[in-house]
Amino acid sequence: MNQVAELANRLIEAPSVTPATGLVFDVMEAMLAPLGFAVHRFQRGSGEVGTDEEAVENLFAIRNGPAGSRHFAFAGHLDVVPPGEGWTSAPFAPEVRGELLYGRGAVDMKGAIAAMVAAAEHVPQDAGTVSFIITGDEEGHAKHGTRALIDFMRDNDIQPDLCLVGEPTSVHRLGDMMKIGRRGSTIIWLEVEGTEGHVAYPHLADNPIPRMVKILAELDALVLDEGTDWFQASNLEILDMEVGNPASNVIPHRARARVSIRFNDCHTGESLGEKVREIAERHGGTTKQVIYGEPFLTPPGEFSQIIAAAVKAETGLDPEPSTSGGTSDARFLRAVCPVIEFGLCNATMHKRDEAVALEDLDALSRIYTAIAKAALAAE
Ligand SMILES: [Zn+2]
Known part of the structure; x- marks a missing residue:
């Protein structure tokens, strides 16, 4: 198993049906802290089970670059939709069969978060500030999730320049589509x-x-x-x-x-x-x-070009800039800075036997590394 698959494996093993708290965030913190990130975790919601007040955990992690450097943020969620019935292997006991890693969240979106963590390791600290905006409540009510993280950033004067959301946006092959907006x-x-x-x-x-x-x-x-x-x-x-x-x-x-x-x-x-x-x-x-x-659009320009160049270099594909599909947490993050979504193939998301290609995890991590470096170097 490659390094990214190993990280994804650890995240999938921590069950986190929405809204998520606890263990999966412990795992995430244990990955980020050794890379030099200051990790902030907090829970929101009064805790009443079965309502939109059920407890939610959020994590904001930051590794500061030199004073005055640019700030690039990775965003995503560690909660998953309920696994449902009929899995070939247990949904929270990740298993490699053939070239695929199976488990709930493999593509939506623990695989992508693993790729982000591996990417952060390959971005030198003096390249700039890198952060993680990670919620445990995207698949559910999304009331105390990313919005609370945005409040946290504002209260602490933290302002990313660009934000990449790692939702599974690819359709047939890794790299064929990014989301520059949502309805x-x-x-x-x-x-x-x-x-x-x-x-x-x-x-x-x-x-x-x-x-x-x-x-x-x-x-x-x-x-x-x-x-x-x-x-x-x-x-x-x-x-x-x-x-x-x-x-x-x-x-x-x-x-x-x-x-x-x-x-x-x-x-x-x-x-x-x-x-x-x-x-x-x-x-x-x-x-x-x-x-x-509300709808959002990050019009094609510098950020989409950075992503397209990174995708092309790795996969040879020109990702289609699309605004199709449902809503995502980018609807909230758009208020902070330009935001674009790019991630794994979405064919098996929210389905039984959710699976990700091992080579896609590695490739996605290299793409994320290239995006982060270029975003931090941009004017
Ligand atoms: Zn998702």
């Missing part, structure tokens, strides 16, 4: 109140369903935008409509519906909430909204 995500609940009554006496009732149907028809017909150079068009999907009326002679008193919008940087969560609210109110409806993430 935003919001859910909006709709409700129309009517007046219930007997179907034979409709003049004494007010059926909310036709009004809800009009609202949903208008929402479904919306063209939010045509897409941009870097983003596909924003999309609204109707997820649910329910009235819950089992009777054959009753006009119901309420209709509810729920829509999801995945949106690009032509919008904000708030501007979309306003748009939907205006349509709903025109038909006597009301709305409630939760914004899960």
Whole structure:
């Protein structure tokens, strides 16, 4: 087993179903401390199990370069999604079969974190400041995770110049894709109140369903935008409509519906909430909204070029700069500095028999080393 696989092995052996605390962070600290990193760990959340207040651990580690040097940050998460059933080998007993290392988190994203640690070892301290922004709550509520780490950095006047998130962004081969942005995500609940009554006496009732149907028809017909150079068009999907009326002679008193919008940087969560609210109110409806993430974009430029050059040198591939897929913690880190995501092949993430190619771990570590060195050397 190569050095990076060995590190990944140690991380996978520490079970860390989201939200993660304790052991896996002990392992991470034991890797970073000998490399000269000052490791800060803290827990957040009141501890109530099964709620978004369940305890979460976060780790910020920093190795300072010479005064005035640039600061490059690696970011990621040590929590994993539950393993589920049907694994060939135990999900938290990593096993090498053929050229692959199997275990929960092998690609999402303990393998990448192992590659970061090995990379940090190969970046000389006088090249600049290197840090690790590592949470135990990315796959869960993400309430006390990376956002708490950002607060920690702000409170301590720590400001990276560039940040690389190691999510598994590659599709078919290591190096074929990086994520320079992500769409935003919001859910909006709709409700129309009517007046219930007997179907034979409709003049004494007010059926909310036709009004809800009009609202949903208008929402479904919306063209939010045509897409941009870097983003596909924003999309609204109707997820649910329910009235819950089992009777054959009753006009119901309420209709509810729920829509999801995945949106690009032509919008904000708030501007979309306003748009939907205006349509709903025109038909006597009301709305409630939760914004899960705003879109972000690090436009192609210096940072994406640094990554592309490092990927090309190792793999011969030109990584496609993409904004596809779901949300990630980059949605929070974007507030700190330019952020791009690059990591392993995502084919087996969140699946049983999650596995990473041993040679990809080594290659990823060399790519991360080259990115960190170039990022620290940049103007
Ligand atoms: Zn992940």
